[in-house]
Amino acid sequence: MGITGNTFTRRGFGAMLAAGLLVTGLGACANSDTGGDAGTGGDDKLVLGFSQVGAESGWRTANTTSVKEAAAEAGIELKFDDAQQKQENQIKAIRNFIQQKVDVIAFSPVVESGWDTVLKEAKDAGIPVILTDRAVDSADKSLYKTFLGSDFVKEGRLAGEWLVEETKSATGPVNIVELQGTTGSAPANDRKKGFGEAIAANPNLKIIASQSGDFTRAGGKAVMEQFLKANPKIDVLFAHNDDMGLGALEAITAAGKVPGKDIKIITVDAVKDGMQALADGKFNFIAECSPLLGPQLMDLAKKVHAGEEVPPRIETEETTFTQQTAKEALPTRKY
Ligand code: GZL
Numbered sequence: 001m002g003i004t005g006n007t008f009t010r011r012g013f014g015a016m017l018a019a020g021l022l023v024t025g026l027g028a029c030a031n032s033d034t035g036g037d038a039g040t041g042g043d044d045k046l047v048l049g050f051s052q053v054g055a056e057s058g059w060r061t062a063n064t065t066s067v068k069e070a071a072a073e074a075g076i077e078l079k080f081d082d083a084q085q086k087q088e089n090q091i092k093a094i095r096n097f098i099q100q101k102v103d104v105i106a107f108s109p110v111v112e113s114g115w116d117t118v119l120k121e122a123k124d125a126g127i128p129v130i131l132t133d134r135a136v137d138s139a140d141k142s143l144y145k146t147f148l149g150s151d152f153v154k155e156g157r158l159a160g161e162w163l164v165e166e167t168k169s170a171t172g173p174v175n176i177v178e179l180q181g182t183t184g185s186a187p188a189n190d191r192k193k194g195f196g197e198a199i200a201a202n203p204n205l206k207i208i209a210s211q212s213g214d215f216t217r218a219g220g221k222a223v224m225e226q227f228l229k230a231n232p233k234i235d236v237l238f239a240h241n242d243d244m245g246l247g248a249l250e251a252i253t254a255a256g257k258v259p260g261k262d263i264k265i266i267t268v269d270a271v272k273d274g275m276q277a278l279a280d281g282k283f284n285f286i287a288e289c290s291p292l293l294g295p296q297l298m299d300l301a302k303k304v305h306a307g308e309e310v311p312p313r314i315e316t317e318e319t320t321f322t323q324q325t326a327k328e329a330l331p332t333r334k335y
Contacts, residue, residue, distance in 0.1 A: 045077040048301050049097030051107035053134070054085040056182075056215050057243040058271035062335035063108070063133060063291035070294025076301060085110055085182065085214070091118045098125045104301045108133035108149075111184035119143035128304040132293050134186045141312065145304045148296055148314045152190030155287040158320050159191070159238060159266045160198025162285045163205065166264070170204045174235045177227040178210035179220050179248060181240035187289075188212065191240045191268060208234075213244040220244025224251035239267045242274025242286065249282055260284055270321055272333055278326035286326070288318040291335060 048071060052064055064080075071078035079102060083089035087110050097105050098121055105127055109115055115136045120143065122129050129144040136144070167174050176199070181188030192210070199205040209227050213219030220239060227234060228251060237252075239245035245267035252259045259265055259282045267274055270288040277283045296314065303310050321329060 045075060046104065046302060046305055047077045047079065047100075047102045048298075049079045049081075049094070049100070049102040049105045051081045051083055051090045051093040051097075051105075053090075053108050053110045054083055056085055057217075057241055057269070058273055058335075059241060059243070059269045059289065059291045060215075062271060063293060065335075066292045066294035067132075067297060068294070070298045073295070074298035074302070076298055083110060087111055087114060091115075094118050094122060098122055098127060101125075102127060103305050104128050104130065106130040106132050106297055106301065109136050109186075110134070110182065112137040112186050112189065113184065116140065116143065130297065130300055130304065132297050133291075136186075146300060146310045146312055146314060148293055148300060148316075150187075150289050150316050150318060152187045152289075153194040155187075155268050155289055155318070156191035156194025156196075157198045158194075158287045159268065159285065160195040161201075162320070163236060163238075163264075163266060164199060164202045166284075167202060167205060170202075172204065173206055174202075174204050175231065175233050176205060176207045176236040176238055177224070177231065177234050178207055179213040179223055179237065179239040179244040180210060181212065181215045181244075183212045183214075185215075187215075187268075188240055195238055207238075213239070213247065215241050215243060217243045217247035220247030221251050222247075224248035225254075228252070228255045228257075234263055237263055237265045239265065241289075242267045242269040242271050242277075242283075245283060246273055246277060249277065271335055272330075275321065275326045275330050275333060278321060278323055279330055281323055284323065286321045288320060290316045290318055292316075 050067060053060060081093035090107060094105060105122055116138050119129060123143055131144050131147040133149045135147050180192060208231055211223050213223045237248055245265050249259050252263055257263055264284045266285045267283060268287045268289050270286045274286055278286055300310055
């Protein structure tokens with residue numbers, strides 16, 4: 001049966017893996033003795049291997065909670081791995097899931113490229129793969145069954161469109177600095193694309209600096225400190241997620257500037273801390289990116305395991321928030 005329903009992080013992974021492989025080996029024999037399908041738990045539970053990006057942001061924490069709670073609710077045995085934002089750890093975890101003969105593999109690819117080899121291994125092992133949250137750039141669409149997540153280009157575009165409207169009466173240059181997400185990741189690539197296309201509508205809007213803060217608060221603070229030192233006139237910050245925006249708040253305040261007024265701040269996600277900053281007037285606009293993918297993922301896992309056809313792409317419903325609508329939404333916010 002293998003490591004049943006336990007979650008394990010990278011730190012304890014080695015010992016757990018050794019123990020797990022031993023138990024799995026025995027379990028596999030037991031499974032083959034019982035004639036059960038490879039990978040199904042002793043009580044015929046669907047076994048889902050999930051490789052998570054890491055724990056880099058409030059969004060990721062909420063996403064992990066959604067996946068774990070939904071697996072428990074669905075009676076699915078979840079094998080969960082935290083890759084600590086390293087692609088090599090995700091590849092190792094996927095290979096471990098293949099070795100354990102799980103029924104379905106799902107993962108949020110930390111970056112878009114470099115997955116074809118391991119996804120081919122899963123396909124050759126007859127294990128269907130579901131992409132959640134982030135996408136891959138594989139040309140071979142047969143390597144995974146479906147993608148469940150957001151339209152990141154749209155999120156960037158909505159952020160840019162708000163700024164175009166907000167600055168339509170500007171008579172001079174509006175200097176923008178951009179905190180990008182993890183280099184090479186789908187959300188970073190696509191949010192940058194959508195935002196850049198939208199602000200082209202107003203020639204006064206100029207991105208004067210753009211650098212990755214890796215989706216973390218510490219990264220956002222460190223890069224914003226550099227931006228502030230190098231650029232005397234910054235009018236707007238576009239951060240690819242709330243957490244980098246929250247880190248940047250510290251740098252902006254330390255530089256004696258008023259966030260939300262001297263420097264307008266636009267972010268993506270709409271997690272609770274970001275919504276609080278928006279309601280408090282420190283942020284100016286947030287494009288939502290829902291982390292609550294767990295229930296849909298479990299439904300998809302059951303369908304692909306049963307061999308049912310599923311749509312190639314399933315996008316989540318999302319909205320945007322201003323300072324006023326954030327105040328209204330906060331009391332009932334789920335994450
Ligand atoms: C987006 C997700 C991003 C979030 C960040 O779907 O991949 O990663 O926007 C998170 O907060 O770190």
